[in-house]
Amino acid sequence: MQGGHGVGFHHPPPAGGSAFFMPGVSLMGAGSLAAAGARIQALGLRKALVVTDAGLMRAGAVKAVTDVLESQGIAFSIYDGCQPNPTVDQVASGAAQLASAGCDCVISFGGGSPHDCAKGIAIVASPGNPDDIRACEGVNRMTGPMLPLVAVNTTAGTGSEMTRFAIITDTDRHVKMAIIDERCTPTLAVNDPLLMLAQPAGLTAATGMDALTHAVEAYVSTAATPITDACALAAVRLIARYLRRAVAVPGDVEAREGMAYAEFLAGMAFNSAGLGYVHAMAHQLGGLLNLPHGVCNAVLLPAVQEFNAVAVPDLFIDLAHALGVGVPGRDGPAAVEAALAAIRTLSADVAIPPNLAALGVKPEHFDLLATNAMKDACGATNPRAPTKEEVVALFKQAHEQ
Numbered sequence: 274m275q276g277g278h279g280v281g282f283h284h285p286p287p288a289g290g291s292a293f294f295m296p297g298v299s300l301m302g303a304g305s306l307a308a309a310g311a312r313i314q315a316l317g318l319r320k321a322l323v324v325t326d327a328g329l330m331r332a333g334a335v336k337a338v339t340d341v342l343e344s345q346g347i348a349f350s351i352y353d354g355c356q357p358n359p360t361v362d363q364v365a366s367g368a369a370q371l372a373s374a375g376c377d378c379v380i381s382f383g384g385g386s387p388h389d390c391a392k393g394i395a396i397v398a399s400p401g402n403p404d405d406i407r408a409c410e411g412v413n414r415m416t417g418p419m420l421p422l423v424a425v426n427t428t429a430g431t432g433s434e435m436t437r438f439a440i441i442t443d444t445d446r447h448v449k450m451a452i453i454d455e456r457c458t459p460t461l462a463v464n465d466p467l468l469m470l471a472q473p474a475g476l477t478a479a480t481g482m483d484a485l486t487h488a489v490e491a492y493v494s495t496a497a498t499p500i501t502d503a504c505a506l507a508a509v510r511l512i513a514r515y516l517r518r519a520v521a522v523p524g525d526v527e528a529r530e531g532m533a534y535a536e537f538l539a540g541m542a543f544n545s546a547g548l549g550y551v552h553a554m555a556h557q558l559g560g561l562l563n564l565p566h567g568v569c570n571a572v573l574l575p576a577v578q579e580f581n582a583v584a585v586p587d588l589f590i591d592l593a594h595a596l597g598v599g600v601p602g603r604d605g606p607a608a609v610e611a612a613l614a615a616i617r618t619l620s621a622d623v624a625i626p627p628n629l630a631a632l633g634v635k636p637e638h639f640d641l642l643a644t645n646a647m648k649d650a651c652g653a654t655n656p657r658a659p660t661k662e663e664v665v666a667l668f669k670q671a672h673e674q
Contacts, residue, residue: 385431430480432540
């Protein structure tokens, strides 16, 4: 490696060492869903609550997973009430259906929203945990394991199918809650790119930029390690290579598979290294205004990383190389400029809106958004600790850029 992490540590190793989190088994590659059936049966499960959304139900896509369950003699009940930015009420509704149907496990089918909703359901439906998901907000607030969860992924972005994170919206407070606990990790993750071919261009772009944000934030995180660095940089390289193709040609299986591996690697990175203020800020936009998470991340990413680069300019040397715009030698400032330009270009190439104004965000929102962002657990590993006034300024910068 050329940059900061590659030449020693960019910060002292954490006291007591570090931890690396991921599911016990992850199935990857074209056709991997078919291989999941035997593994699900081997878990000894009787009846699954399949958590998905109404759009996937209408499209008939959910049949791919129910066919697998039927082939293994596993009964199921389908909860399709999950919506983008899943809520506390949706978790409670799904848990009630699970109980009435007598399910002993959960299978999520879709992208980040079904996975997060399913995690919430699997948590509150387990006797060892509170029956209100709000009690689990924060880090390691669960009081017991969740029910077995199999996460079948249909998008390439969130990483939720393999992480210990769940993001649930509390509509009473208009806040996206971050639930972070190793017991929130799915039992089995499935990333079959053949399930991603029908994903529309806009969603492909948004989820791909979400994955890029995960990788970049994990790489500059104060909790990064050589393991998470390797995952993050590999993810950035794959995204730079394949995201444009996946957006332009939805049926390009190679591009879809490249993005599936990229989002998984990015998930491996942030699952252990954490995230930063892009996510801390994006969560508030989703919670207050119900805006799409990946798009918010993409719009905020350049502004927040320009802010972070003041503290860790050398880390952008490796990022610039991974993005395909490497600079000679160890010129940190030049690498920062090149990396940020590459991120902005990629975002524009896949038709992400240019700024927060285009998403309908108003300046009068900034104060409340910044106040809530300062409380978000994802900000804890940001390489530069902002003041509230600086967070307001970042929202303003992303609004006007």
